[in-house]
Amino acid sequence: MASELALSEHLKANFSLNGLPAQVFKPFWRDLAEFNQYFRQLMTSNVKIVDRVARYLVKHRGKQFRPALLLLSARSCGKLRRESFITAVVVELLHTATLVHDDVVDDAELRRGFPTIHKIWKNKIAVLMGDYLLSKSLILATEVGSLEVMNLIATVAKRLIKGELFQLQKSRNLNITEAEYFQLIGDKTASLISACCELGALTAEAPEEHRRALRDYGEHLGLAFQIKDDMLDYEGSRFVLGKPTGLDIKEKKITLPLIYAFQSASEGERKYILKLIRKGADRKKIREVIDFVRDHQGLEKARQKAFEIKDTAINRLALLPDSEARNALMDLADFVVHRTR
Amino acid sequence: MASELALSEHLKANFSLNGLPAQVFKPFWRDLAEFNQYFRQLMTSNVKIVDRVARYLVKHRGKQFRPALLLLSARSCGKLRRESFITAVVVELLHTATLVHDDVVDDAELRRGFPTIHKIWKNKIAVLMGDYLLSKSLILATEVGSLEVMNLIATVAKRLIKGELFQLQKSRNLNITEAEYFQLIGDKTASLISACCELGALTAEAPEEHRRALRDYGEHLGLAFQIKDDMLDYEGSRFVLGKPTGLDIKEKKITLPLIYAFQSASEGERKYILKLIRKGADRKKIREVIDFVRDHQGLEKARQKAFEIKDTAINRLALLPDSEARNALMDLADFVVHRTR
Secondary structure, rough: OOOHHHHHHHHHOOOOOOOOHOOOOOOHHHHHHHHHHHHHOOOOOOOOOHHHHHHHHHOOOOOOOOOOOHHHHHHOOOOOOOOHHHHHHHHHHHHHHHHHHHHHHHHOOOEEEEHHHHHHHHHHHHHHHHHHHHHHHHHHHHHHOOOHHHHHHHHHHHHHHHHHHHHHHHHOOOOOOOOHHHHHHHHHHHHHHHHHHHHHHHHHHOOOOHHHHHHHHHHHHHHHHHHHHHHHHHHHHHHHHHHOHHHHHHHOOOOOHHHHHOOOHHHHHHHHHHHHOOOOOOHHHHHHHHHHHOOHHHHHHHHHHHHHHHHHHHHHHOOOOOOOHHHHHHHHHHHHHHHOO | HHHHHHHHHHHHHHHHOOOOHHHHHHHHHHHHHHHHHHHHHHOOOOOOHHHHHEEEEEEEOOOOOHHHHHHHHHHOOOOOOOHHHHHHHHHHHHHHHHHHHHHHHHHEEEEEEOOOOOHHHHHHHHHHHHHHHHHHHHHHHHHOOHHHHHHHHHHHHHHOOOOOOOHHHHHOOOOOOOHHHHHHHHHHHHHHHHHHHHHHHHHOOHHHHHHHHHHHHHHHHHHHHHHHHHHHHOOOOHHHHHOOOOOOHEEEEEEEEEEHHOOOOHHHHHHHHHHHHHHOHHHHHHHOOOOOOHHHHHHHHHHHHHHHHHHHHHHHHHHHHHHHHHHHHHHHHHHHHHHHO
């Protein structure tokens, strides 16, 4: 007993929420600490180069939002079982794999303020390391011993990649409709977030209707999350965000605020703005696009949409029994659309 | 009946063994034609860019040795079931995915005489397309409905990637022992070939001892296959091979014939040859390395080793009931070490 208490104190002292909203996740810090131990143990290898890159990835890991969401979803359906922890590692490995490849594809210099894998170790290693993490994730997934879990993971992997490919295709002609935007963020963001919630339910052996409720909650949470992310690129403060605004404009990504602004602009204005973006906008022109979006209610309409979707997410949870975890999930949906970074 | 016969004639007329040894596979042409129909159906997509690349890959596909081996293994255990065909597509998708990524990693210009994906569509598309094929392969694997199949596929994927990473690490210092060579070709080549044989048995619901026999056969077949491949780079004819010899030397890959030649050379000779390779050998120096290997019995010793391993492969099959398919597998092992390209 004494040593368990000591361990607990030790974990607590050494654990940080690392960017996760404290008001939501603090009561569950112990789950997250346990997950982190599993994750660190698995991010080692006896192939030297793999081990070195894996350690770098652990050191500069993100807030691990997806596994945290999976564990919270599982808690909302009952007790945490070993299967939920394994699956949480599976999704974090999968997410990490896609980020490593995305950075190659976008030739990104930095991730979370640190040099990307392909910038340090070159493309070769980054491509293979992404593949390695993906296959590691899948082997681990088979350990859960459920074909449903496997199929969910494989399907979400395909959706993530399909989204990336679609975005690459779209970034060339700048011609994206509202429906296509929703399909894109559904594939690129909501798919994995939704899968995390569903996997939480699945590994907690929840009844079918709870599982469906959590899947729908996750899909809407993911959409709201991405819309807010895209809004912050227009309305955020670079000092709070820790990165400049207007990055999407610079990278020729057309997101919801701009799509909505076009709806109340003339065809001439639309063409003018697209020309600015196509030519590769400098700071002054980015400012012009941001002002255009604000003046044409693009941000206001996007905010309304994000709030509607967030409300749908919360409503889906009404079906679940009242619990600290269920209420935390509700708070999380609110947090997602109110955050400033 | 009449239409089935017509279909059969149609298939036969339009089917080619496409590089597979006719003496082994001709009796099984119908299985291969059926596999090919499945494969083509699956290599389509409603994302335009994916579809275009997929069609290119189908058009310039290889001899599809791995799925052919899987089907032959399944036949040697009994009847072909739907699960065997699906799994054959799974392994071909997996193999194709790794080739697309390997070509990015090695920056290869050509594959089977045609430009590689990343040379036509750039690295971005090639990385994502590899990911896409991999995830497609896994989704399909879950359709077989067997966790054992899933685990085998995921494990082999990890071994393939581990092999690539190890090779990348080794190509820098040129220091590879015989044991490391066998570990490397075990991971890079024998793992998937062995998995194909085992998956054939598994999907044919063969008893455990037959499954083990086919797995061992495949592992040894794969090793013999790769040793012969590495020998052909020294002893082959460029007119028969369709590509120049000495490519491994040029790419600084140390293979078994050279490792064996070093064993009967002086330390001074070894250092001299390694210096030639390290500096990036031209045609004349490649000739010098090839002559060194021949003069020091490197090829002769490698041939002995390949034949020993081939015999082990064949012996493992003694356990299986006598059948046309079992005997074809035996012939295949002989073919592999006798081929001239």
